Every structure is written in structure tokens, then in C-alpha cells.
Amino acid sequence: MHPYATDSKERENVLFYIAVLSIFISWILHNVLNVVHLSIPWWFDAPSVAGFYGLFYFIFNKYTWKWLMLRKLGVVKVPNLNGTWKGYVVSSFDEPPNKYEATLVILQNWTQISIILKTQNSKSTSLIAGILIDNPEGTMLTYEYLNEPLPFANDGMHIHKGTTNLILNEKNVLEGEYYTGRDRANFGSISIKKE
Numbered sequence: 001m002h003p004y005a006t007d008s009k010e011r012e013n014v015l016f017y018i019a020v021l022s023i024f025i026s027w028i029l030h031n032v033l034n035v036v037h038l039s040i041p042w043w044f045d046a047p048s049v050a051g052f053y054g055l056f057y058f059i060f061n062k063y064t065w066k067w068l069m070l071r072k073l074g075v076v077k078v079p080n081l082n083g084t085w086k087g088y089v090v091s092s093f094d095e096p097p098n099k100y101e102a103t104l105v106i107l108q109n110w111t112q113i114s115i116i117l118k119t120q121n122s123k124s125t126s127l128i129a130g131i132l133i134d135n136p137e138g139t140m141l142t143y144e145y146l147n148e149p150l151p152f153a154n155d156g157m158h159i160h161k162g163t164t165n166l167i168l169n170e171k172n173v174l175e176g177e178y179y180t181g182r183d184r185a186n187f188g189s190i191s192i193k194k195e
């Protein structure tokens with residue numbers, strides 16, 4: 001997985017909330033240890049603000065960001081795209097353009113993502129990505145990919161880079177287009193629905 005960019009301001013806000021929570025929990029732990037007269041050895045630092053911050057950040061990044069309640073409160077706006085999506089790709093490589101079945105697998109946490117698109121001829125893996133929330137057409141997933149042909153792909157296929165722009169519509173379908181580098185000069189459309 002690799003980091004992804006977003007235009008949502010939530011990352012600034014959530015990091016502040018995690019810092020405040022870490023300070024508060026550290027203060028409570030300090031008071032509890034004083035009340036019970038528990039002395040921690042010098043070589044073992046009780047979970048500090050930084051320790052709690054690291055723990056809370058890890059939990060939020062992996063699990064908490066998916067909570068529906070946080071989305072309803074507007075704390076998290078980045079969509080959870082995790083899962084397997086099925087649909088098709090139409091490619092200009094063929095004359096006339098052909099429609100190929102496609103499977104898109106997205107692995108995502110709050111700060112990282114991996115996007116893998118598989119067709120009968122090739123497999124594409126994301127290199128960089130961004131999720132744009134404030135887009136008039138809807139949430140946009142955009143990414144650069146590296147495409148590798150499968151062993152029995154068409155003779156004209158070779159490794160290449162490209163870019164994909166997909167819009168998440170209200171029917172939970174990712175639709176958009178892709179284009180490749182100048183050596184292939186290929187483009188097409190993609191329509192994928194989450195299973």
C-alpha cells in the first residue's frame with residue numbers, strides 16, 4: 001500500500017482530536033497511578049502522551065475511520081472504497097473497441113491505499129493516488145498505475161504506465177476513463193460496481 005492524497009481537511013482535525021485525547025488519557029493514568037501509590041520503575045516509562053498518540057493513531061488509521069457514526073458527524077469524509085469491484089473496461093486498443101470484464105480490488109485504510117485492476121489480458125497496480133471529495137461531479141478517485149500484461153496477453157501488449165480517473169456515483173458505481181503513456185496512446189472507459 002502507498003499513501004494517498006485528499007482534499008478533505010479531516011486529517012488536520014482528526015490529528016488534533018487524537019492529540020487532545022492522548023493528553024487527557026495520560027493525565028488520567030498519571031492521577032490513577034498517584035492514587036494507588038504505584039511507582040513504575042525508571043526503565044519503564046508509563047505510556048506517555050506520545051505512546052497514547054501512537055496507539056490511538058494506529059487504531060484510527062486501521063479501524064475507527066470506517067465507523068458510520070464518524071461519517072454522519074462529518075468527522076470522516078473520505079469514502080471507504082475497500083473491497084472487490086466488478087465491471088468492465090472498454091479499450092481503444094481494439095478496432096472496434098472491445099468490452100473486457102474487469103475486477104478492481106481496493107485495499108485502503110485512512111492514509112494508505114492499493115488499487116489493483118485485473119482483466120483477461122493484464123494487471124494494473126496503483127503507484128500514487130488521490131481521493132477528491134469537493135468535486136462537483138462526485139467523489140473522484142484518481143491514480144497512476146503500472147500495467148503488466150499477463151503471460152498469454154495479445155502480442156502488442158507491454159508494460160506501461162497510465163492514469164485513471166473514476167467518479168463514485170450515488171449507485172455506488174465507479175465510472176470514468178483511463179489513458180496510457182505516449183508509447184501506447186491507448187485510452188478507454190471503466191465502469192465498476194462494488195460486490
